[in-house]
Amino acid sequence: MNDFSNLTYGFAGLGLMGGSLAKAVRAKILNSADAKGKILALDSNVAALATAVERGVVDETFTPAAAAAMLKRCDLVFVCLYPAKTIEFLKKHHSDFKSGAIVSDISGVKTSIMLSLPDILREDIDFICGHPMAGSEKEGFYHSSEYIFEGRNYILTLHPSNKPENVAFFKRLAGILGFSRITETNYALHDHKIAFTSQLCHVIASALVESAEDAEITAFGGGSFEDLTRIAMINAPLWTELFLANRNELLAHIDAFELALKKITGFIRSGDSDGLCRELEAVRLKRIDMSTTERNASF
Amino acid sequence: MNDFSNLTYGFAGLGLMGGSLAKAVRAKILNSADAKGKILALDSNVAALATAVERGVVDETFTPAAAAAMLKRCDLVFVCLYPAKTIEFLKKHHSDFKSGAIVSDISGVKTSIMLSLPDILREDIDFICGHPMAGSEKEGFYHSSEYIFEGRNYILTLHPSNKPENVAFFKRLAGILGFSRITETNYALHDHKIAFTSQLCHVIASALVESAEDAEITAFGGGSFEDLTRIAMINAPLWTELFLANRNELLAHIDAFELALKKITGFIRSGDSDGLCRELEAVRLKRIDMSTTERNASF
DSSP, rough: OGGGGGGGEEEOSSSHHHHHHHHHHHHHHHTTOOOOEEEEEOOSHHHHHHHHHHTTSSSEEEEEHHHHHTTTTTTEEOOOOOOHHHHHHHHHHTTTSSSTOEEEOOOOOOHHHHHHHHHOOTTTTTOOOEEEOOOOOSSSSOOOTTTTTTTEEEEEEOOOOOHHHHHHHHHHHHHHHHHOEEEEEEEHHHHHHIIIIIIIIHHHHHHHHOOOOOOOGGGGGSSHHHHHHGSSOHHHHHHHHHHHHTTTHHHHHHHHHHHHEEEHHHHHHHHHHHHHHHHHHHHHHHHHHHHHHHHHHHO | OOOGGOOOOEEEEOSHHHHHHHHHHHHHHHSSTOOOOOOOOEEEEHHHHHHHHHSSSSSSSEEEGGGHHHHOOEEEEEEOOOOHHHHHHHTTTTTTTTTEEEEEEEOOOHHHHHHHHHHHOOOOSSSOEEEOOOOOSOOOOGOEEEEETOOEEEEEETTTOHHHHHHHHHHHHHHHOOOOEEEEEEEHHHHHHHIIIIIIIHHHHHHHHHHOOGGGGGOOSSSSSHHHHHGSOOHHHHHHHHHHHTTHHHHHHHHHHHHHHHHHHHHHHHHHHOOOOOOOOHHHHHHHHHHHHHHHHOO
C-alpha cells in the first residue's frame, strides 16, 4: 500500500468530518485524471451523497444497507460516525471488510472503543484507532472542507496488533492530508487529555453563553467573548454523547477548573493586587510556554 | 474640525493602543505628502518614541515632563495609559490642554473616570470618554498595528456636557480608523457589560491555563483550547488593575458563570442525556442569535 493514488478509499458517514477527509483525499491524492484510485461513500443522507458525486468528490455512493458491497472493495476505510454508531458499525460489519484493509475511525472518545476491541479486531485487517483534531461549529457535508486539517493534530491510539508498516503508511497519509503533528498515545491518556483540551473547553464555552444576560452582548465584544464562545454553536447530540462517554475524566477536569477559578477569584474578592498580579504573570508564562512547546514539537 | 488631515493629533502613551491609534491616523488620514496635520506623542519609553519617528508614524516626541508643551498644540488628544494613570494624567494636565480640543481616553473601566469627572472636565475642552474594543495579547509599541481596529466595536460613555458636533466628529473619526460599530452607553452599563464580555473571559482563560496539568497539552489541542486561552498570555499589571477597578461587576458575572457551569455539569454528573442535549441545543441557539444580532447591528 505505498502508492496512495491507486487505492480505493471508503467513507462510512459523509458529514463534516467524512466529507472533509474525502475532499482532502480527492484534492491531495486523487487529483489527476490518470489516478486509478477511487472514493466510495455511504451515508443515510441521500442528498449529501448526490452533492458529493456532483462535485466530483466521490465516485460511487451506497446506502447504509449496501455497506457490505462497499466495504469489500475498500483498501482504506474511514468510519466517520458518532462514537456509539462507530462501534455499532464496526461490530456489525466485522466480516465485511476486505482482507488486508486498514480501517480507522474519527471518534473523540476512545475508551469505549477499546472495550469493544475484541468484537472489532480481525487478524487480516488493521484497525488504526485515530482522532483527527479538527472540526467546525458548522456540521454536515455542506460545510465540509479539505482545508480544516492544515496544521492540526492527529492522535493515534494504537494497540499491540497494529502492524508498524500500516501505522507508518497511515502517518504518511495524515501528513499528505494536511496534519502537521501525529501523536501516538494510549486510549486512557487520550481520553484524559481530550477531556481537558476539547470537552472542558466546550463545557466552559457553553456555560459562558448560558450565563449571558441577553443576545445583545456582542455590541460590547472586543473579540475575547467571540473567540471563547464560537464553539458554543455546538452540535448538541454529538457533544452530549462525547461528554457522557468520557464523563469521569471530564468531571475531574471541571473540578480542577473550578478550583483554579476560585483561586483567581479569591485574589479579586480580597482585592489582593500583588497576589493577583503574580498569579496572572504565572498564567501568562505558563501559556507562553505552551505556545513554545507547540512550536518546538515535531513528529 | 471637519478636515481630519489638518489637525494636530496627540498621543499620551505610545504602547500597543496608542501606537496602533497613531499608526491608523498616519495610514488613513495623514498619509499624503501635502497633509498639514501632525502626530505628536509622549511616552516614558524613549526607545519606542525613537522607533515611532524613524518609521514615520510620529512627527514629534515629548517626555512626560514636557507634556504641557505637547498638549497645548493638540486639537485631539488620546490618553492611552492604564486606567489609574489616565485619571492621574487628566487631572495633572487639566489646564494644559488647548482650548477647543477634544480629549479622549481608552480605559477599559469607566466608573472610576466618572467619579473623577469634576476634576477632569473643562468648559472649553470636550472630554469624550471612550473604549476602543481592540487589543492583542502582545503589548508595547513594537506590536502595535493600524489593522487591529478593523470591524471592531467602539464604546462611548458620554456625559451631558459633550457637544453633539464633537461627538459626531469623533464617531466619523472612529469609522475612518476602522471601527465598524460605535455604541453610546453610560458608565455603569459599560462596566457591567465589559465585566462580562471582556474581564470574565480573561478570568476564565486564565483559570483554564492555571488548571492545565502541564505545558504539553497543545499536542492534544484541536483549536478550542488554543482559542479559549490565547488571551491568557495576559498583561498582568493592566488586567490586575482592570479586574480590581471593576471588582463588584466582575464578581457578579463570575458567580453567574459558576452557576451556569454547575447547571451543565449537573446534567453530565447525573448522566441525563436528554436534559444535557436540550441544554446544549438552547446554548447553540442563543449563541447563533448573538451572531445574528452582531451582523444586523449598524450604527
